[in-house]
Amino acid sequence: MPESWVKRKQLKKFRKTFEYACRNSTFYERLYKDTGVYDLKIKTFEDVNKIPLVDKAMLNHNKIEDILSCENTKDLVVTNTSGSTGVPIDIYSTKKELFAGYVRTFLATKHYNPFRRFGFIGLYDHKKEIERNTFLYYCQKYCGLFRRECFSVFTPPEELIAQLKAKKISVLSTTPSGLRILVDKLKERGEKLNLKVIVVSGETVMDELRTDVKTYLKAKMIDVYGCMEHPSLAWTNPDGNFFIYPSNSVYVEFINPVEIGGVTYGELVITNFSNNTMPFIRYKIGDHVKILNSNKKMGKILGRIDDIIEYDDGYKIFMIQLYPFDSIFDYSQYKVIQRKNRNVYFQAVCNQGVNRKKLEKRIIREWEMCFGNHQVEVEFVDALPIDKKTGKFKLIECEK
16 A cells, blocks of 8 residues: 555544544543643644653552443453553453454464364463453354364473474464474474474574574464554565565554664654554553654564573573463562572562561462472562663563
8 A cells, every 4th residue: 555545544543543542531631631732633643742741650659440431341351461560450452443453463374274183382371361251262163263272381382392203293383482482492403393484472483483483393484563552563584584464464663763783773652543442552562663754664673682591401491481470460570580609589469468477488389289309499579670772671581
């Protein structure tokens, strides 16, 4: 589509989203009245720039009932962010709005046959309860579409390799850390798999992993970038080096440009056209993105890059394996750190009024269920530091 046509459509969608939030969200109504833009008639992108920016901290300081554009009922689907830029936040959407995010992911995977099962390495139970509340569940159960062969991240890697071969998986979906578990075992055993496409999301992809995927999995990689505020926001072509975003679902801006290694990056700001339930208008994601002078494209993303915990016996813990700890709500944030002396610590920002001894026992119990007898000590901290370069903190970090 011509860029001029796309911009006209985006401006129309932005105006519609802005006016809807003004009328239906107490938070946005109050914000826009306080900043003098409530009655603004948006006719140009210069008018868009007059709208105040919003971030996670602002939303966390307001009641969810004030932010939502509708009544908070049990019919809404609730997901939450990872908290990588600070305290996590719950995201509310309708079943239809959440399903749209899955559809965008499938659109990104051009080589995928929706009637053929694809492989998924992760924690399926973590996604299953959410998906049961979407049209995706109906498609899977009654239409045979978008079905998965699910493999747990806690499956021994050698067993995982055998299952992928037996199931003849050609399209595999996981995170970079989930992929690292598989690739490291293949390298160790001198084996290779023949897959077709790898779809990764949730973490920054390193160049070393891209090379290993080509060598040991014989596959092209599609990198899906998103956040819970806008799932599947953008994606690369197979083995592509830039991201494509659908202009009908999001308006993208880059602010506060900065030079990093001779490359210009900007702080990513989005307006979500797909979620009217919980509007995100000129919302600061927290990632820095390489700015490309091209419509519907953005470059390399400086997001969170996590380390890998390795015990003296060679046992490794990857970021994707920490998801069970997201279901503990007695802390607002956590991370795992391995100090120079090789000891491993689970750090948590405890919620007010929580019994710390009981919480410590629960963390240890969950750790033993996930990682057996590999030792960890629990530390309660007042805050978790954020990386000044990426604007995020690592969920797993090894002291250098």
